[in-house]
Amino acid sequence: MSLNKKLVEFRKKIRANQTKVITSIIDEHSINICVFCGETDNLTREHVIPQWVYERCTKRTFITTINKNAQTYNKATVPACKNCNNSILGELERFLTHKFNYVDLRDEYFINDEINKIILWLEIIEYKFHVLNLRRNLNKVQGVEYIPYIGKMPIAMFQGSLDQSPSKVFSNLRNALKTLALKSKVIKHNSLCILSTTNPHFHFFHSTNNFIFIELAQYNVALFYFYKQEFATYAEAAALAQEIVQREYGVAGK
Numbered sequence: 001m002s003l004n005k006k007l008v009e010f011r012k013k014i015r016a017n018q019t020k021v022i023t024s025i026i027d028e029h030s031i032n033i034c035v036f037c038g039e040t041d042n043l044t045r046e047h048v049i050p051q052w053v054y055e056r057c058t059k060r061t062f063i064t065t066i067n068k069n070a071q072t073y074n075k076a077t078v079p080a081c082k083n084c085n086n087s088i089l090g091e092l093e094r095f096l097t098h099k100f101n102y103v104d105l106r107d108e109y110f111i112n113d114e115i116n117k118i119i120l121w122l123e124i125i126e127y128k129f130h131v132l133n134l135r136r137n138l139n140k141v142q143g144v145e146y147i148p149y150i151g152k153m154p155i156a157m158f159q160g161s162l163d164q165s166p167s168k169v170f171s172n173l174r175n176a177l178k179t180l181a182l183k184s185k186v187i188k189h190n191s192l193c194i195l196s197t198t199n200p201h202f203h204f205f206h207s208t209n210n211f212i213f214i215e216l217a218q219y220n221v222a223l224f225y226f227y228k229q230e231f232a233t234y235a236e237a238a239a240l241a242q243e244i245v246q247r248e249y250g251v252a253g254k
C-alpha cells in the first residue's frame with residue numbers, strides 16, 4: 001500500500017477512535033493501548049523521538065527541565081500498535097529520510113505534499129510528548145532507569161508558559177491528536193522553517209504547545225516548527241526561529 005493510502009487509513013482510524021483513545025488515556029494514564037488508534041493487540045513501544053534522528057550523533061548532552069525540575073526520559077516510549085508504529089509511521093519516516101537525503105537545500109526546496117508530511121511528522125512528536133508528559137506526571141518516576149542512548153541527548157525543553165491545570169492538559173492532548181487527522185497543513189506552511197545546516201552535531205529543543213527544533217546533522221537539515229503560531233510570511237517565521245535558536249543555545253552554553 002502506498003504511503004498516501006496508509007495516511008488516509010491513519011486519519012480515518014484517528015477520527016473514528018479519538019474519543020475512545022483520549023478518554024482511555026485520561027482515565028488510566030499508563031493504559032496499554034495504541035495512543036493513535038486505540039488498538040489493544042500487537043502493541044509495540046513507539047519512541048517519542050525516533051532513534052534514527054540522533055543515531056549518528058557523537059556529542060550528546062541531555063538538558064531538559066519541566067517545572068524547574070530535571071526530567072529523565074526513562075519513559076521515552078508510548079504504546080502504539082504494530083500497524084501504526086511500523087507500517088504507517090515507519091513508512092512516513094522512511095519517506096522523509098529519503099527526501100532529506102536527496103533534496104539539496106542550497107538550490108531546491110520541498111513540494112507542498114512533502115511539507116505536509118514533515119509537519120505531520122513533527123505534530124506526531126508533539127502528540128507523543130503530550131501523552132508522555134501525562135504519563136510522567138502520574139508516575140513521578142525519579143532519575144533512575146535512564147535509557148542510555150536517550151539519556152545523553154542534547155535536549156532542552158522549555159515549558160515556561162505551559163498551563164498545568166488538568167482540564168487544559170487534557171484539551172491539549174485531545175487537540176494534538178485531532179490535528180493528526182487533518183490532511184492539509186497549508187495554513188501552517190509558513191510556520192515550518194527548513195534550513196540547511198553544516199553543524200556536525202545533533203540538537204533538539206522541544207517546547208510543548210509552542211515549537212520544536214531538530215537539527216538532523218546526518219542530512220544537513222534543520223527543522224524549526226511553530227506548533228500554534230501562524231505567520232503571514234515565511235521570512236517572519238524564519239527570523240523568529242533564528243532568534244529563539246540563538247537565545248536557547250546561549251542558555252544551554254553551546
Ligand SMILES: [Zn+2]
Nearest residue numbers: 034037081084
Ligand atoms: Zn494503532
